Amino acid sequence: MEDKKVTWLELFYDLLFVAAVATATHVLLHVEKGYIHPAYLLKFALIFIPIWWAWTGQTMFINRFGQDFLHQRIFMILQMLFVLIMISSLSVDFDQYYFSFLIGYIGLRALTAIQYLVMQNLENGDRKKVARFLGARFGIGAFLSFLSIFFDSWVRYAVLYAGIIVDIVLPILGHKYLVRVTTNTAHLLERFALLTLILFGESVVSILAVLQPQKGDWHSILFSIISFVLIISMWWQYFDNVEKKVNKSIQGTGQTIVYGHLFILMSLSMIAASIKLMFLHEVHYTFILYFVFGSVLLYFIATSIVFHQYRYEQHRLKIYHLGLFLGTLAAFFIINLIMIVPYIVIMGELTLFFIIYAKFTTT
Numbered sequence: 001m002e003d004k005k006v007t008w009l010e011l012f013y014d015l016l017f018v019a020a021v022a023t024a025t026h027v028l029l030h031v032e033k034g035y036i037h038p039a040y041l042l043k044f045a046l047i048f049i050p051i052w053w054a055w056t057g058q059t060m061f062i063n064r065f066g067q068d069f070l071h072q073r074i075f076m077i078l079q080m081l082f083v084l085i086m087i088s089s090l091s092v093d094f095d096q097y098y099f100s101f102l103i104g105y106i107g108l109r110a111l112t113a114i115q116y117l118v119m120q121n122l123e124n125g126d127r128k129k130v131a132r133f134l135g136a137r138f139g140i141g142a143f144l145s146f147l148s149i150f151f152d153s154w155v156r157y158a159v160l161y162a163g164i165i166v167d168i169v170l171p172i173l174g175h176k177y178l179v180r181v182t183t184n185t186a187h188l189l190e191r192f193a194l195l196t197l198i199l200f201g202e203s204v205v206s207i208l209a210v211l212q213p214q215k216g217d218w219h220s221i222l223f224s225i226i227s228f229v230l231i232i233s234m235w236w237q238y239f240d241n242v243e244k245k246v247n248k249s250i251q252g253t254g255q256t257i258v259y260g261h262l263f264i265l266m267s268l269s270m271i272a273a274s275i276k277l278m279f280l281h282e283v284h285y286t287f288i289l290y291f292v293f294g295s296v297l298l299y300f301i302a303t304s305i306v307f308h309q310y311r312y313e314q315h316r317l318k319i320y321h322l323g324l325f326l327g328t329l330a331a332f333f334i335i336n337l338i339m340i341v342p343y344i345v346i347m348g349e350l351t352l353f354f355i356i357y358a359k360f361t362t363t
Contacts (some may be wrong), residue, residue: 028273082107141167183254233354
């Protein structure tokens with residue numbers, strides 16, 4: 001497979017999404033009477049999914065058809081303008097900024113569709129067919145979302161996300177077409193790893209936000225150290241797998257990587273929010289217990305699925321490994337449910353889980 005390197009423009013493009021990810025994570029910090037209200041959990045998902053899909057759309061185009069041509073640079077720079085519009089419109093009070101958000105999102109998706117349609121005139125054979133298929137289908141999704149401008153109240157959002165869902169599902173339904181022009185697995189893994197690194201950075205920011213500089217505040221210092229070890233363990237497990245344990249020569253549509261990372265990225269935001277909420281003691285014990293363990297379970301399942309398919313045969317985990325990981329996590333959860341323990345103990349348990357997870361998946 002042709003070697004494809006991540007360009008500096010792609011890295012610059014990623015930086016714009018740092019603010020978007022931070023905004024989505026901040027939604028989870030809205031606590032009412034000791035709970036994150038279900039409305040905020042829903043808003044988190046509704047904000048996060050368009051961010052992920054907008055970034056994914058451009059990344060997948062570059063992966064299959066990207067070359068350092070002048071017109072592709074211009075397209076990407078124009079997309080950055082729409083990214084800025086979309087990010088500036090992300091808010092818990094979505095109604096107030098809806099139209100500017102819609103302009104940003106539709107602009108991004110429309111430009112991606114146009115890029116594919118441009119490429120169909122420059123390609124031949126299967127590559128031409130795939131470019132036409134994706135350009136037309138993504139155009140349909142963007143048009144459906146655009147129709148939301150003619151509606152009010154909840155109907156507006158239903159139409160918007162119906163278009164987004166169509167956008168997301170159509171590549172899955174078109175698998176038989178996309179498999180003719182396989183993705184560059186090495187480039188795709190590198191791109192998602194870089195975005196994942198941004199969310200690990202968000203977790204570190206959460207630690208810095210709760211670290212108190214007062215003299216003798218050993219609880220804060222210890223909590224921060226344990227949190228940092230937890231994040232380092234997660235980082236070690238993820239990036240050692242990407243670097244050493246997966247076969248980057250495997251060819252396919254890359255859909256396991258793409259859709260699996262939606263849940264990896266969302267769970268990382270949830271874990272980052274959990275760190276801050278546990279330190280600040282703003283949520284009920286039972287709620288945070290379900291929330292943080294649910295976030296870790298989601299991360300574990302998503303990373304296991306993504307990496308299992310691409311692992312070298314000799315490095316693939318056995319069923320008893322799955323039992324060990326799930327058993328460890330379940331044991332900690334049940335113990336904490338039976339008797340109330342300090343949040344710093346919960347952080348220690350999760351840190352131990354990720355150390356075990358890293359140990360067995362990277363050696």
